[in-house]
Amino acid sequence: xxxxxxxxxxxxxxxxxxxxxxxxxxxxxxxxxxxxxxxxxxxxxxxxxxxxxxxxxxxxxxxxxxxxxxxxxxxxxxxxxxxxxxxxxxxxxxxxxxxxxxxxxxxxxxxxxxxx
Amino acid sequence: xxxxxxxxxxxxxxxxxxxxxxxxxxxxxxxxxxxxxxxxxxxxxxxxxxxxxxxxxxxxxxxxxxxxxxxxxxxxxxxxxxxxxxxxxxxxxxxxxxxxxxxxxxxxxxxxxxx
Numbered sequence: 001x002x003x004x005x006x007x008x009x010x011x012x013x014x015x016x017x018x019x020x021x022x023x024x025x026x027x028x029x030x031x032x033x034x035x036x037x038x039x040x041x042x043x044x045x046x047x048x049x050x051x052x053x054x055x056x057x058x059x060x061x062x063x064x065x066x067x068x069x070x071x072x073x074x075x076x077x078x079x080x081x082x083x084x085x086x087x088x089x090x091x092x093x094x095x096x097x098x099x100x101x102x103x104x105x106x107x108x109x110x111x112x113x114x115x116x
Numbered sequence: 117x118x119x120x121x122x123x124x125x126x127x128x129x130x131x132x133x134x135x136x137x138x139x140x141x142x143x144x145x146x147x148x149x150x151x152x153x154x155x156x157x158x159x160x161x162x163x164x165x166x167x168x169x170x171x172x173x174x175x176x177x178x179x180x181x182x183x184x185x186x187x188x189x190x191x192x193x194x195x196x197x198x199x200x201x202x203x204x205x206x207x208x209x210x211x212x213x214x215x216x217x218x219x220x221x222x223x224x225x226x227x228x229x230x231x
Contacts, residue, residue: 004158035219043204045159045222091158095218102210102218103149103172106158 003027004092004107011112013082020067021077021110023092033095034075035104036066040088048090051075082114118143120209120223128229129197137192137226141209147171148190149220150182153204165190166212194228202230 005024013019025034036048051059051066059066067076079086089109095102121140129135141148147166151159161174165184184190188209194201204227208220 037222043206043225043227045206045208047219047221050219093158102220103161103164103174104151104159104208104220105161108156108158 002107003105004094006092006107006110008110009108011110013112013114015084015114015116016081018078018080019082019112021079021090021092021112023075023077023107025073025075025092025094027073027094027096029096031097033102034066034068035093035095036064036075036077037091037093038086038088039091039109045091049077079112084114084116087112087114120207120221122205122207122223122226124226125224126227126229128231130231131197131199133197133230134193134195135197135228137194137205137207137228138189139192139207139209139223140189141207142221145209145211145221146188147210147212148184148188149208149210150190150192151206151208152176153206153225155203159206162192197230199230202228204228 032053034051037045049061049064051068058068063080065078091106091109093104093106120142123138149164150162153159162176163173164171168184179195181193204225206225207223210218210220
């Protein structure tokens with residue numbers, strides 16, 4: 001079974017609108033972390049936001065927020081007020097276990113296109 | 117604050133050859149992880165180095181090997197290249213002693229093409 005599932009291969013949104021990118025995960029470890037990365041066409045993976053499994057509140061970073069629903073094992077990324085520069089691939093990733101020698105498992109990604 | 121750097125940016129090799137990719141971690145980081153990203157896929161973990169030792173390894177053959185130097189920089193070596201090794205190779209650095217997220221920060225990647 002896949003550990004990270006991103007069911008939306010592509011999403012379209014108009015500039016200034018909000019968009020939600022879906023991510024579900026599968027783990028039996030009570031301690032884990034969830035990450036979202038943005039990958040423009042240049043290739044570099046840019047860290048956006050992090051949510052720990054024990055965090056009580058949803059994470060927010062500027063225009064990015066993470067809708068964390070632990071019981072449903074979902075960690076959706078919400079981008080408010082989309083900008084043209086937000087057009088890129090977005091990857092959800094999970095770290096299992098406590099932080100330290102952690103590795104990341106990635107989903108297959110969602111391509112976001114923002115139109116004027 | 118210097119971010120993660122990788123060299124070279126692009127590389128073209130032929131089957132059977134060997135290749136070495138290089139990575140310098142973000143300032144203050146001590147751990148380097150390598151990932152392979154095939155076209156249209158998410159990155160897959162290859163291995164991780166800390167204190168000059170391989171700490172974790174993903175499901176990759178022994179043709180993939182690495183090294184970490186005392187200054188925390190790292191190399192990824194791939195022997196006997198196959199066409200299927202064509203991919204974007206990403207290096208990520210983190211701080212193992214981090215008590216928070218140990219977020220991995222990625223470099224720009226090396227795009228390897230095997231002909």
